[in-house]
Amino acid sequence: MTNDARERILTACEQTIARAGIRGFRMQDVASTAGVSIGLLAYHFGDRDGLLQAALDHVTERAADRATHSADATTAATRLAALLCSEFGRDPEIRAGSIAWNELRALAVFEPAQAAAVARSTAAWQRTVHELIAEAVQDRGGDLDPAAAALILTALVEGLSGRWLTGQVTVEEAQVSVREAIRGLGL
């Protein structure tokens, strides 16, 4: 039951963050959503910061998983496009993850501890993109610097993600933009 409760609390945290952001994150909401008492949050995670930290670790862990397990398309360029476009989608889980990630990034501007976690996670993702680009460049030739291109593409996806979450672009528009940028870089 212990792990069950922990897991339920962390899931409730994600839902709460997706619904209201970190600013609107209330321990009471989390407890209610998870169907446990507020005291249990403290029992398992110490204080609000500990809970938030655990929840955010949970989110980034699952995001890292998703990034890894989406590789079975044919060419490197196709896999690259699929990986980057998987950040957008109608699936509520994708949106929730994206919102959590967005909040986390905003938080990181003021909290060095968060900044380190964000940086580590971003670097891992960018490295995956880097490798795919290097592979694609080998296929097609070209004078592109894979590291520079990886920075551009991942930053672009983050920017588009902000636009998408605020309703400024649709999923399709974001994905088209990503593909166009990949093409623009000569891949």
Add this chain to the structure above:
Amino acid sequence: MTNDARERILTACEQTIARAGIRGFRMQDVASTAGVSIGLLAYHFGDRDGLLQAALDHVTERAADRATHSADATTAATRLAALLCSEFGRDPEIRAGSIAWNELRALAVFEPAQAAAVARSTAAWQRTVHELIAEAVQDRGGDLDPAAAALILTALVEGLSGRWLTGQVTVEEAQVSVREAIRGLGL
């Protein structure tokens, strides 16, 4: 004196948001920074939300101004690069504006009123970029769709801005990336 005080309060708001984010935004901090009593904030702006709203309007207004008044370089492509790169810089004011904008964008995910303001402001900026691209395309020729390129470049700048504020890239790296992307798109 009235407008003086109002203006000082709004400036203090920006500094406070830049220092601590919207979650760390304390009316008392604002009052101290502006050198006025906390009661005066209520007198002029009603409540916390009213103050925050006014401060954010103030930020977007000035951001729009800055975007408009930076046009005197030679070619359209040069002006485009200058405009986009002006989002990054060591000047504390640029950083503060960027942080405030970053916070505002994160807030907009949950507050439709903010989302509308952000969308309007972003659209204006993107339109400026669009026009510069159209001009540059005329100069050089090419099959680029200026609207699509404007979306890509502005979203890229927003993504890089997040990386910069969290210390993941330097001002120079961000600017180099922007220039490289412009070049990649064939401008």
Add this chain to the structure above:
DNA sequence: GCGGCAACTGAAACTGTTTTCAGGATAGGC
């Protein structure tokens, strides 16, 4: 069945922040 331990509860205490409000200062019109 008893002792002890881990999971769990929720109301009360506490902390930090915002809002209110009675009133003080200043300037301008009469």
Add this chain to the structure above:
DNA sequence: GCCTATCCTGAAAACAGTTTCAGTTGCCGC
């Protein structure tokens, strides 16, 4: 000089949220 309106103050009250803690439950080994 007096009256009034506007700007402004800051302490007190109200509020929102987190943390604590004394106590309950149920399980497991003995």
